Amino acid sequence: MNFGWALAAGLMIILPAAIALHTKLWVLTSISVGFLFGFFLQKGDLCGASAFSEVILMRDARKLKGLGIAILVSMSSIAIMHRLGWVNLTPKPFLLLNYAVGGAIFGSGMVLAGGCISGCIYKSAMGNLNSMVALLGIPLGIAFVEYGPLHPWSVSLSQVKISSSDGSALTLSSLTHLSFGAITLVLIMLTLVSVWLQRRRRAPRKVRKEEGKWSPVKLLTSSWKPWQAGVAIGLLAGPAFLSSMHSGRNYPLGVSHGMLQVSQLLTDNHHQYVWRMEPVKAPGDTIVTSTTAPVSTAGITATSPVKTPSPKKIVWWLVGVVLSMGAGAHIAARLSHQFKLLPKPPEQTIIAVVGGLLVGVGAGFANGCVVGNILSGWALQSAGLLVFGIVTILANWAVTYIYLMGGRLLPKRK
Numbered sequence: 323m324n325f326g327w328a329l330a331a332g333l334m335i336i337l338p339a340a341i342a343l344h345t346k347l348w349v350l351t352s353i354s355v356g357f358l359f360g361f362f363l364q365k366g367d368l369c370g371a372s373a374f375s376e377v378i379l380m381r382d383a384r385k386l387k388g389l390g391i392a393i394l395v396s397m398s399s400i401a402i403m404h405r406l407g408w409v410n411l412t413p414k415p416f417l418l419l420n421y422a423v424g425g426a427i428f429g430s431g432m433v434l435a436g437g438c439i440s441g442c443i444y445k446s447a448m449g450n451l452n453s454m455v456a457l458l459g460i461p462l463g464i465a466f467v468e469y470g471p472l473h474p475w476s477v478s479l480s481q482v483k484i485s486s487s488d489g490s491a492l493t494l495s496s497l498t499h500l501s502f503g504a505i506t507l508v509l510i511m512l513t514l515v516s517v518w519l520q521r522r523r524r525a526p527r528k529v530r531k532e533e534g535k536w537s538p539v540k541l542l543t544s545s546w547k548p549w550q551a552g553v554a555i556g557l558l559a560g561p562a563f564l565s566s567m568h569s570g571r572n573y574p575l576g577v578s579h580g581m582l583q584v585s586q587l588l589t590d591n592h593h594q595y596v597w598r599m600e601p602v603k604a605p606g607d608t609i610v611t612s613t614t615a616p617v618s619t620a621g622i623t624a625t626s627p628v629k630t631p632s633p634k635k636i637v638w639w640l641v642g643v644v645l646s647m648g649a650g651a652h653i654a655a656r657l658s659h660q661f662k663l664l665p666k667p668p669e670q671t672i673i674a675v676v677g678g679l680l681v682g683v684g685a686g687f688a689n690g691c692v693v694g695n696i697l698s699g700w701a702l703q704s705a706g707l708l709v710f711g712i713v714t715i716l717a718n719w720a721v722t723y724i725y726l727m728g729g730r731l732l733p734k735r736k
Contacts, residue, residue: 366551395556463682
């Protein structure tokens with residue numbers, strides 16, 4: 323093992339958290355969160371695109387199960403923190419057409435791009451050239467929806483909104499009249515029963531002595547099973563939610579708009595910054611907590627009114643997560659000797675760019691990706707995001723069947 327990379331990993335995790343603890347700049351913890359998230363994704367090779375497509379491409383559902391475990395452990399973490407009063411549940415509204423249209427475009431695009439947004443980030447850090455070029459198209463696609471020619475369509479689709487009887491976001495709790503914690507317990511029990519039944523049907527196999535050995539070195543230098551990465555990501559979801567909340571963003575893990583905002587920092591200078599939780603204003607108090615960047619008024623006079631465009635929001639927590647994800651995945655790949663730059667055929671590169679653009683457009687319409695809408699959205703039991711997830715999976719399967727399988731089923735993986 324290269325101890326230099328291991329030392330770098332330790333510093334990336336501990337140093338930002340320690341500085342945040344000392345300075346109370348909790349947004350710095352996004353670096354630790356993003357680093358660990360990228361590290362875990364690379365270790366388990368847990369990309370949403372491959373998790374879905376491998377079910378029909380290779381008849382292998384292990385990554386899909388790993389994603390399911392990540393969702394369930396995330397849900398359990400959030401349920402405990404909600405019970406303790408540490409977080410407020412913030413499910414996204416049920417925008418039916420946005421999720422249906424966005425899911426179809428997103429699910430199709432990530433097959434062509436070779437990964438979802440988080441998948442392209444960690445695969446790029448491993449040296450995958452197609453993922454690198456796909457990342458160029460993703461923020462462009464999101465920007466088309468957020469600020470460009472597709473924005474009116476997105477606004478029009480969002481008019482179809484389904485809410486609970488009290489006007490709140492539609493969730494499994496509001497549909498079943500069970501509490502968030504009760505639904506979580508039911509899903510845990512169903513999962514445990516399913517695992518037990520599968521183990522009973524599975525033929526016992528001999529475990530080699532070296533398989534059972536565990537050590538910190540092996541943990542850092544070997545690949546993980548998808549379910550192991552799923553547990554790690556699920557356990558990270560709780561601290562990530564707290565980190566995000568104290569940085570002015572009350573939602574668990576997400577990456578899509580972080581990609582957009584990184585590109586905005588490079589191409590625009592008219593921003594509104596979000597980097598901390600706004601303090602509660604007491605009666606009679608005057609609290610000024612503006613984090614908006616000053617807007618230049620040069621050349622504007624009282625006799626020449628000019629409509630100033632709205633500043634683009636930059637959530638520093640998302641930026642920190644996205645940038646540190648790449649570092650985490652790169653160091654994980656270095657530790658396991660999986661980093662390698664490989665040339666790709668030009669036609670594949672072009673398809674990857676188009677796929678990245680479609681992934682961005684789909685994420686823009688649906689206001690999220692596999693991480694924000696499925697991992698975090700399902701963990702929050704959002705009914706609308708169940709629609710997004712189902713449409714995304716079906717679109718992924720359709721394009722996988724046509725593009726990767728040539729319209730024919732392949733033999734079952736042994």
